[in-house]
Amino acid sequence: MANLNFAKKELNLKIVYYGTGLCGKTTNLRTIFSAMGPARRGQMMSLATELDQTLFFDFLPVDLGSVKGWKLRHHLYTVPGQIYYNVSRKLVLKNVDGLVFVVDSQEERVDENIESLNNLHDNLGSYGLNLKDIPMVIQYNKRDLPNIIPISDLQLQINRHGYTYFESVAIRGIGVFDTLKSICQLTVVKQMESLPQV
Amino acid sequence: MDKQRTIILTTEKVKKLDSLLADFCEEANIVWAIFTTASGQILVQKGFVHSFDVLAISALACGVFNSTMELARIVGERHFSQFLQEGKKFSVYYIGVHEDYLLVSLFDDRTLPGVVKVASKDFSVGAEEVLRNGK
Numbered sequence: 001m002a003n004l005n006f007a008k009k010e011l012n013l014k015i016v017y018y019g020t021g022l023c024g025k026t027t028n029l030r031t032i033f034s035a036m037g038p039a040r041r042g043q044m045m046s047l048a049t050e051l052d053q054t055l056f057f058d059f060l061p062v063d064l065g066s067v068k069g070w071k072l073r074h075h076l077y078t079v080p081g082q083i084y085y086n087v088s089r090k091l092v093l094k095n096v097d098g099l100v101f102v103v104d105s106q107e108e109r110v111d112e113n114i115e116s117l118n119n120l121h122d123n124l125g126s127y128g129l130n131l132k133d134i135p136m137v138i139q140y141n142k143r144d145l146p147n148i149i150p151i152s153d154l155q156l157q158i159n160r161h162g163y164t165y166f167e168s169v170a171i172r173g174i175g176v177f178d179t180l181k182s183i184c185q186l187t188v189v190k191q192m193e194s195l196p197q198v
Numbered sequence: 199m200d201k202q203r204t205i206i207l208t209t210e211k212v213k214k215l216d217s218l219l220a221d222f223c224e225e226a227n228i229v230w231a232i233f234t235t236a237s238g239q240i241l242v243q244k245g246f247v248h249s250f251d252v253l254a255i256s257a258l259a260c261g262v263f264n265s266t267m268e269l270a271r272i273v274g275e276r277h278f279s280q281f282l283q284e285g286k287k288f289s290v291y292y293i294g295v296h297e298d299y300l301l302v303s304l305f306d307d308r309t310l311p312g313v314v315k316v317a318s319k320d321f322s323v324g325a326e327e328v329l330r331n332g333k
Contacts, residue, residue: 001298003205003239007212012239045254047261056265059238059257075239075257091264095237095298194204 001095002191010071013187014095019102020109020116021053021081024141024170028102029060029076031176036062054080057092064184067192074184081116090123098187099136100179102170103158105148113158131161135186138165139179144172205235205298212242214328218321219244222301226317227309229288232256233325236264236298247304259302263292280318282311293318295325 003012017025026046033044042061049055058078066072079089101120103113121131138159140151149157151167159165164182168175207215215233223231223244230245232252238260243252262283270278280293291303291314301321305314 001203001205001235001237003207003235003241005207005212005241007207007209012235014237014239042253043251045251045257056261057257059254061253075237075253077257087268088265091261091268094264095235191204 002097002187004070004191008071009069010073011067011188011191012073012075013097013184013191014075014077015098015100015183015187016093016096017076017078017100017102018089018093018116018120019081020104020112021083023081023102023104023109023113023116024139024168025078025081025100025102026054026058027141027170028100028139028168028176028179029058029078031170031173032062032076032180033060035173035177040064053082054078055085056080056088067188072184072188074187076180083115086119086123089119090126093120093123094127096124096134097191098183099131099134100139100183101136101158101163102139102141103154105140105142105154106145107147107149110149110157117158135183135190136163137179137183137186138163139168139170139175140165141168141170141175143167143174144169205241207241211328215242215325216244218324218328222303222317222321225320226303226305226314228303228305228314228317231301231303232259233295233321234260234300234302236260236300241299245304256302259290259292260300263294263300266292267294280315282315284311291315291318293322295322296329299325299329301325 040063044060046058047056060076062074064072079092166175166179230247232243233241234256238257240256283290293301
């Protein structure tokens with residue numbers, strides 16, 4: 001749920017990185033945190049297990065300039081990917097404004113990716129939302145690994161609705177900012193369409 | 199069910215909420231308080247806490263609150279609308295306002311949980327009215 005603060009002329013938006021376990025959601029946020037100057041981002045917070053798997057969520061606030069005089073503040077979240085953390089995943093999705101669906105491109109993870117996309121659909125449904133209501137981009141991650149599926153096949157399996165997609169190697173920063181820029185643009189455009197006159 | 203929507207805070211609404219929060223902090227002797235959306239976006243805040251990361255606290259507080267709401271649902275309660283985390287030096291009190299907002303108050307031994315609870319309730323009634331009717 002976006003919030004428009006006329007007193008501060010600030011637009012706050014919530015972006016959630018969704019996807020199966022170990023697909024690279026946290027790595028995306030870590031890369032953004034490392035690459036952005038402290039003036040444009042807050043502290044990154046991770047609620048993780050001892051094995052460094054996300055337990056509840058990661059959180060990173062970023063400031064991405066301004067549009068039409070409105071200061072843009074995006075709150076980036078990840079969800080825990082492991083199947084047994086579905087309640088936490090659902091809670092993080094609450095009031096989401098934009099989604100990045102991170103796909104593990106490895107052949108052996110195909111079924112898990114599809115299951116995660118179906119799970120996203122179900123969890124949004126529990127809030128009375130549909131995927132088509134919310135801006136989303138798809139990120140095909142781990143494109144540097146040897147056992148990956150061709151993009152054309154992934155598109156057929158994951159992206160039948162034609163969402164904007166990016167190839168990435170999040171651990172090396174490749175594709176991370178293209179993805180972020182795209183989802184931020186989509187969410188802002190959606191909000192600006194309904195922006196009242198100041 | 200809560201469909202996606204945008205919260206629009208006019209300058210007038212922000213002023214009113216700011217004033218309500220200031221009154222609440224003064225009345226209950228609160229160290230620091232935030233009024234935030236259920237997704238952790240701060241609407242107004244009062245007080246001073248040096249060295250605390252306010253945005254991180256807000257995101258965590260909403261995580262705590264939302265998971266407590268889910269716990270309530272699982273045990274068959276409609277909601278646990280308010281709760282306390284008690285520490286040696288500081289305590290934190292949470293109260294939900296409507297279904298989409300949350301007041302989080304940090305206080306120390308200069309006040310009592312009962313006072314914070316009563317004042318929080320007053321704030322919650324006032325804030326709900328501002329958000330419903332305010333321009």
